[in-house]
Amino acid sequence: MYDRFAVDRLIDLWLLEDVGYGDLTAQTMIDEDAAGAFVMNARENLIVAGIDVALRVFQRYDSSLTVKKHLGDGARAEKGAILLSVSGNARSLLTAERTALNIVQRMSGIANETARYVKAIEGTKARLLDSRKTTPGLRMLEKHAVACGGGLNHRLGLDNGVMIKDNHIAVAGSIEAAVARVRKTLPVLTKIEVECDRLDQVADALKTDVDVIMLDNMPLEAMREAVKMVNGKAKVEASGGIRLETIRPIAETGVDYISTSKIMQSAPAVDIGLDEAE
Incomplete structure (x- = not known):
């Protein structure tokens, strides 16, 4: 669009x-x-x-x-x-x-390129997402192209959703503190996502009312454990180093979404x- x-x-x-x-x-x-x-x-x-x-x-x-x-x-x-x-x-x-x-x-x-990745995870529950790693000035068109290939769009820009990353957490003091501060002023229909690279961070995120938990560069076994921990309380996204040859095993861990910049940057x-x- x-x-x-x-x-x-x-x-x-x-x-x-x-x-x-x-x-x-x-x-x-x-x-x-x-x-x-x-x-x-x-x-x-x-x-x-x-x-x-x-x-x-x-x-x-x-x-x-x-x-x-x-x-x-x-x-x-x-x-x-x-x-x-x-x-x-x-x-x-x-x-x-x-x-x-x-x-x-x-x-x-x-x-x-998007269609190749979508086909690779066919039959799993996972859906393919793009990222903000787009060509400057062409974001809306490149994201439209992803949709044409069967993928879904992640945030269109920084004003399109909240993603709390490691540096944000460091400034706020903890995941719980970061989410609590965001919820105070965030528009009611806007989603919050927290990036986690360890299982203890996933546990911390589950103590909050976060909407999406991103598993950043986690090994497959840790991803499977994280999906069990979340157990439907939030959506789970896998990200980091996703390639065509690795995406199927990641999808089979049970995550809801898999995001990658490869479908745009390497197309x-x-x-x-x-x-x-x-």
Whole structure:
């Protein structure tokens, strides 16, 4: 989920970065009134994410362009599938091409990587979460891409929930003191999460009315014990060093959520091209 007004502001920055004072190639070799028609196509199997943003890039650069979406975000596209078609002024089409491709390749790459992790924990109760380790300026779009791939969004930002970590606990004096102070002024519908890296911290967290207990970099046996200790009194999240090859055993410990930044930070861009329409 993202806001169109906010996306338009991002697109303006992207286009300004790429176009600068003008597209020298398009303006020097293409007639001002020349027309063109192109299709954006998948060059590999992928999960679509960011197609509406790509569409908006073309429209934002030149509102006279005709842009049609053929597949929506979250759709599975096979190699060769047409995602979007665009026609109109040829200069405008080719000037905005790279910016549109860059964002849909990036977002679809994240959706693809997310889907791999989601499949790896299929059949367990665990749900995949993302993190705040996003590309600066692209958080809402990268988190949207995670949702397209079947994952869930963690906090969107620091104002979206309370996460009490080791340094917060050190300042407050204890987990119980930290949670108590937060509860005094926190909006009633906002959740509190406490990060624990030892079982005695889990026991301390259970003395409070915390909503989520994060198990940070815990060994599998300790995770299993923590899940037994919590026994449904709070949601349990596993985090820290999660990789595709390790996520299944972690899910099988009985945790409710598993969070990882790998689905965004390590996601390769997918291959999508813009070719002349036949």
